[in-house]
Amino acid sequence: MANRPIDEAEMRKAVATGAVREAPTSAVPPIVCYCLASILMTLINKFVVSGAHFSMNFLLLCIQSIVCIACVSLVKSAGVISFRAFNMQDAKAWFPISFMLVTVIYTASKSLMYLDINIFALFKNLTIILIAYGEVIWFGGRVTGLTFISFIFMVVSSVIAAWADVTGALGDAMPTDGTTSLQAMKGVVYNLNIGYFWMMLNCLTSAAYVLSMRKRIKTTGFSDWDSMFYNNLLSIPVLAVFSIVVEDWGSENLARNFPPETRHLLLSAIAFSGAAAVGISYTTAWCIRTTSSTTYSMVGALNKLPVAASGMVFFGDPVSFGSVSSIGVGFFAGLVYAVAKNNQKKAESRAQGETIIPLVNRN
Template structure:
């Protein structure tokens, strides 16, 4: 009886894995997490380089070109029979269009945030998205926020406050004249301009956090409904975003010759266009690894992995874009990283507790009557 039950137990385990009753081994999450980290860091650096020009204002055109290059790359790779995904279907397109529209909001607000904020501030404030996603999972997917997880959220908020304080004080200090005790009209105008730019940057950052949380949660729910694979999700997301981005670019942005010359100066035009094309190819990686990471782990873990990128991403900002290295910025990064480690420990403890509870309720087949 025992020997005949062993194959039945194995069949039951395979069935549980197929239906999602038992999660894959934690090691299976390492490849998607690693790939997502590399792709997100690369995309942040490239987008910051493109939008950091003093006169750049055509964000919709930038994102439209990226999506076109991304879809073209995927189509070429599919034609070479390296990858495979479902053919375009109008019903699938209708079902996926809201997700694609949310993606447009995420990448546009992200590019606008990077235009006005430094990379360290941008990455630290992305932590707030984690909190929104975590409580969204509680509402939509029956998730749970433990005490340790809540404590990690508190540290995330503290790191964001420190980053904002350091950013504002540093920007105001740089705008004030040195060697003079008098305050001139010019200095007041400079301070006003700095405050205005910061307000705009933090507005786009708030919008980006809300849009990112909605996008990740909605995509996870829609993937379950449509049965999309990772490549399906990536293909439809970018393909359906092209007309939206093109329409917004034509309506909102200035396509006059003077504005085009300001956005793409002749001396740097080839470099900018090459960077945009490369970022479009890199978007294949970020789109695919996003869907891969969300499906393999969870939407909260996916967002947390992105938050843990703050150290290398912040270092890249200080190295390539001259972002200030101050006590406040370093403290904010350190607190944010500690919050990420604390959150990872909390999620790991939560998974162990769930596995034990699930194991206690399973009756082996050999013991069943």
């Protein structure tokens, strides 16, 4: 009897759930692409939200999602890529993931308004610790001793970065005549508290998003383009509603957010960031699928050095002993973690090899 052709969607689901094994693929291309996309996206978002009076983050994210969907739909119509058509059942299953992505991007944009890029990049390392122990609970992962040591260095790098940031901000608030302005000090402390509050929320929501996305991909069988399409499409109505309800759409506030002298540049940057969101959405799903959610986050930790350097080059982030030391410690933590994961993988491979019964010994 002739074999019946296997539906492509069913095959993708079988691969995602482990019923069918994919051919081994190199992890280098998705890792490199993710690093480049994340650096580009961070720089663009920092440029857009760094305006003195910018407050329409939901509108920014909504425009980015609309441009993203327009781009992938255009590429799909040209036959370059392919992803499943919109389905209400899939939309209901994926909506919680899309909503979590909205919270991740929004909290990131808010924290970038108050923190330098190098501070933001280093504190994102704390997300790795949350994801690692989440994998222990959800996916049977394991944290070795060397991995735990790398986590300690991540915490140390974040503490050094925070110390350098706080002391630098307080030093800048000191008048040159030696007297202290209480109002200036209060303003600095307030901005720091707000910035680190949004940073904490971003770490928590990022960990929840990555872990939940990996689990949902296994159950839905979504491909990388499917994940990207549903993430951005389902986020549009959520962002639009929040923008209309929460943000001020008055003419004065719009003029403050988009000044006439820089309006075209800002709108062009937002549109470009929407196109760049295609890359970050796709490479995130690609990297998680081909490696693991912890490895994906660790890759993000290793690219903190170029991200932080770009902030110093393009946005004038302060270059001090504390900031440079924190970046160095954070990068070293990434290297320690990479060694730990490599050793763990070799040990697991040896353990699996020892459990295989040779054919001559089988009954």
